[in-house]
Amino acid sequence: LVAFLQPKLLAGRKVLITAGPTFEAIDPVRGITNLSSGKMGFAVARAAREAGAEVTLVCGPVSQPTPRGVTRIDVTGALDMHREVMARAAAQDVFVGVAAVADYRPQAAAEHKIKKDDGAPPAIMLVENPDILAEVAALPKPPLCVGFAAESRNLADYARKKRAKKKIPLIAGNLIEHGFGGEDNTLVLFDDAGQTPLPPGPKSELARALVAHIARLLRGD
Ligand code: CTP
Numbered sequence: 001l002v003a004f005l006q007p008k009l010l011a012g013r014k015v016l017i018t019a020g021p022t023f024e025a026i027d028p029v030r031g032i033t034n035l036s037s038g039k040m041g042f043a044v045a046r047a048a049r050e051a052g053a054e055v056t057l058v059c060g061p062v063s064q065p066t067p068r069g070v071t072r073i074d075v076t077g078a079l080d081m082h083r084e085v086m087a088r089a090a091a092q093d094v095f096v097g098v099a100a101v102a103d104y105r106p107q108a109a110a111e112h113k114i115k116k117d118d119g120a121p122p123a124i125m126l127v128e129n130p131d132i133l134a135e136v137a138a139l140p141k142p143p144l145c146v147g148f149a150a151e152s153r154n155l156a157d158y159a160r161k162k163r164a165k166k167k168i169p170l171i172a173g174n175l176i177e178h179g180f181g182g183e184d185n186t187l188v189l190f191d192d193a194g195q196t197p198l199p200p201g202p203k204s205e206l207a208r209a210l211v212a213h214i215a216r217l218l219r220g221d
């Protein structure tokens with residue numbers, strides 16, 4: 001019922017969202033990943049869909065049900081996520097990067113399981129992953145780009161710096177104080193107008209408030 005009552009703030013708009021962690025393989029049974037349940041990204045996808053948008057959700061390994069009416073693309077590593085996003089980004093009105101993308105990946109995954117009896121602990125050479133959000137924002141005609149910043153301290157300072165560095169109009173910041181995988185969150189929005197704290201609450205409600213904020217930026221008011 002709530003879905004029906006939402007104003008169609010994004011009717012006719014195309015919205016691309018990343019969600020969840022990425023998983024960077026070390027060998028066939030091991031990898032490097034980030035903590036992320038995918039709940040916030042899925043909530044944003046659901047809210048955008050309920051606001052009338054055509055929504056594509058590119059997500060790393062999560063166990064979340066696909067929101068009704070949303071096109072879902074499952075990926076594993078940051079390079080897969082990067083490829084699927086860049087193939088679609090130019091055709092979008094909005095891009096929201098909610099994914100906790102691993103900053104680094106092992107240079108090459110071992111073909112076979114690494115065995116303990118091979119000797120000393122193995123060194124894992126890491127290489128940097130592409131910054132998906134910054135690359136989308138640098139497109140010739142970028143969609144309206146929205147980032148997320150989960151920080152353990154100095155939220156406003158780090159969030160503002162990230163917004164400037166990635167050249168994006170809006171970033172949603174949260175302090176990692178609730179842990180991961182919970183239903184509730186606290187978000188502060190940073191944009192040209194300054195700082196807007198959203199009332200703490202369920203991720204579904206925060207997602208609706210974020211979608212309303214995005215719709216206002218799209219309209220230019
Ligand atoms: N992001 C991305 N691709 C990456 C890294 C981050 O698209 N390779 C996006 C995230 O989805 C998020 C935003 O950038 O929307 C901020 O991610 P975060 O990890 O907080 O920023 P980093 O620039 O990686 O900085 P750091 O991890 O050092 O805090």
Ligand code: CA
Nearest residue numbers: 100101102103
């Ligand atoms: Ca990072």
